[in-house]
Amino acid sequence: MAESSETEGSLTESLVTDDMRNIVGVVMRESTSHPVxxxxxxxxxxxxxxxxxxxxxxxxxxxxxxxxxxxxxAPEEFNPFAWSTAKPSLTDPKVAQTAFSEDELGVQPPEYKAILLTEIREQHGRVRIRPGDVIRSAVRISEYFERDGQMGRMLYTTLSNEWHNQSGDWVRTTESVFVRY
Amino acid sequence: MTRIDKLAVGEQLPVFERRGTIEHWNRFAAVNDEFAAHHWDYAVAEAEEFPAPFAMAPLQLAFFHAMLRAWIGDDGRIVSVSAKLRGPFFKDQLLTASGKVIALDHVEDEMVVDLELAQIDETGRSIAIGSARVALKSSVENDV
Incomplete structure (x- = not known):
């Protein structure tokens, strides 16, 4: 059930449902790269x-x-998941590293006309990606927040993508902030 | 590569510039498996109400990394990079990435440097603003 929230002085019904709130922090997608x-x-x-x-x-x-x-x-921004991954394999449904939808966790996403990437935040560990490394990625929705703008109620969603190598060393976390309206 | 003993708040990093060309973006599309048509097709870009094809956001973030790497050299490390996307980087425009030192802090054996970042096109339009933290290894001969 959606609840009302006050944002920038206006009282508008929130786009964030209880179901959506309940999946914050839950792993929605995991991938394993081929050896780099x-x-x-x-x-x-x-x-x-x-x-x-x-x-x-x-x-x-x-x-x-x-x-x-x-x-x-590898350069810090290198993506080892392009084209093909060990998991999911090429025969599995393709999953993007950046796009997302709540329905991956069985939750109805809000209705929207447009989705835009507005911000990217990367944190890098001391361990760099080397040839032969196998990188594991775990994607979660880490935050929802809302603002009222010229396009009406805008829902911001932060997608957190955490990478570790085959030794369990943290390599990188990328937070991508999407806005839907 | 920067010198720790010369570092000061307000220092500007050497800029990183790239022209927005299909030749470049094709290469990035190839390594990042990123083939949305609005990055190369005028009709698709215009249908999405953009005047021209525009670059991929991860490539813009890579430009910030490239600028930082050139400044810190092989012994430095990038701790974090953030970018708020203000507007598309359109084809044929010249993108200039810049950075300025805003804080310095000596932590253990490293000099931690906070930077404010920006990307503009040749008209001066803001493409992205951001921030970064890098760490430079201190050594006996260039300790501050």
């Missing part, structure tokens, strides 16, 4: 830095051996 290949890292760096050369750390194994990591590591 050096060529994945090289191609990512080349794509980001195009048309210039990326830093040697990301493509030159001899140079990378002289750095604090002792080998090539």
């Amino acid at each position: 290949a050096i060529s994945d890292i090289r191609k990512w760096a080349i794509a980001v830095y195009y048309p210039e050369l990326p830093p040697r750390q990301f493509w030159d194994e001899d140079y990378a051996a002289t750095t604090q990591f002792g080998c090539i590591v």
